[in-house]
Amino acid sequence: MTGALTQISRTEHLPARIAAQFARQIQEGDLKPGDKLPTENTMSKNFGVSRTVIREAIAQLRNEGMIETRQGVGAFVIDRPTRHIRLDDRRQMDTHGFRDLFQLRVPLEIEAAGLAATYHRAEHLRQLDEALQRMSVAGGDDGIVADLDFHRIIAAATGNDYFVQFLGAVSDRILQTIVESRERTRLDEIVAIVNREHTELRDAIAARDPVRARAAMRAHMVGSAERIALRLEFYL
Template sequence: MTTQIKDRNKGPGSLVSRVGESLRTAIASGQYSPGDKLPSEVELTETHGVSRTVVREAVAALRSDGLVEVRQGAGIYVLSQEIPAPFGRKIDRARVSSDLEVLEVRAPLEIEAAGLAAMRRSPAQEEAIFDCHRYILQCIEQNESIREADLALHFAIADATNNPLFRQHLEFHGTAAIPQSRATPGERSGEQTAYRRMIHTEHEAIVVAISDRNEEAARNAMRDHLRGSQIRYRDVLRDFKAFSS
């Protein structure tokens, strides 16, 4: 598990990033136009030589950026990018609401996972958690999305519980389990960076507590982080309502 996490987080060459960037390039170049159906999950796993989990995470990232939609039983379809939205980004209220529901269900499990990780983590698992935390900072400094790196950190914490069901729960939801930042226009990109650094600081409290084997502090830090995530999601919904009214 630890090796897989580290391999998945070696910057632009990571598996999820590689598959995601390949699909983004194909969409941007016109290989797939709005309304076109992307290759099936099975075809994508064969083409890129990766697991279904990697494909699902890559597709989830594209979906969260408004590039594709997944139609149950029909496949993955490219969305039109021609209609402007608030701050230049499409906000899907139904998706944000659904992600908020995922966060609410996820909270008690991840709070428990943080406490168990503090008690059970091995030195190798501790190293994996720190590696993931450092990679998030690297993404921030390079002005890149932290969503995949954020998910990898939570995977590493789940693995440190030594109970595979915690990771399976996160894998089921993919990047929907990770907080989405509020959309901001290009000239206000500093707000996006500030948001990402705030997330990094919240993660640091969790990581340090796990490293110190402080079960109570780990649970409290994870609780504070997830409560903050829920508040931020509700802010996104309020922004949507204000724009729509």
């Protein structure tokens, strides 16, 4: 199986391209439910990239509902719902692409936050807290993975699998947004801002206040867009 993996061009968005290779193997049946992915070290050598890039690719596959990770054990292919959305788009994100992404993402994420505040379980709060901790400790590249996980957990906390699928389908674009914003701002500054926004969102969900959670997510979306020089338009 590892023989089918190929090194990735440096001009491509690395985590997304690696995730796409594994996704094709899963979709074509070369990787089946229960199969274990190679170790991070093995994938890093096979693809010719850093382990951080591999972690981001694994996070994307997890967000798309294709794999699960078991701490200290590895990543495994899981059974996926019959209906599963995956965008096969190899274009690098530009200003128009980011705007299109936010036009879709904003209503989905705001509604997900409100539903998560209403329907979350204790395990979701625990997972949100773990992701927040990882973002605080891993202010560098690993913090990007924690950021993606935070939004995936909110989607899962809605109790509605469509949110998980739709947001998972654009997870590689969301990842590119995070990377782009970090390239425009000093890392310590952006980590502090993003952690504050995520903490406000977590607290609103914990309080089971859907109105406050929606407002917190809206503020986070506005901030995320502004950090890549986009101005969101609201009509309500």
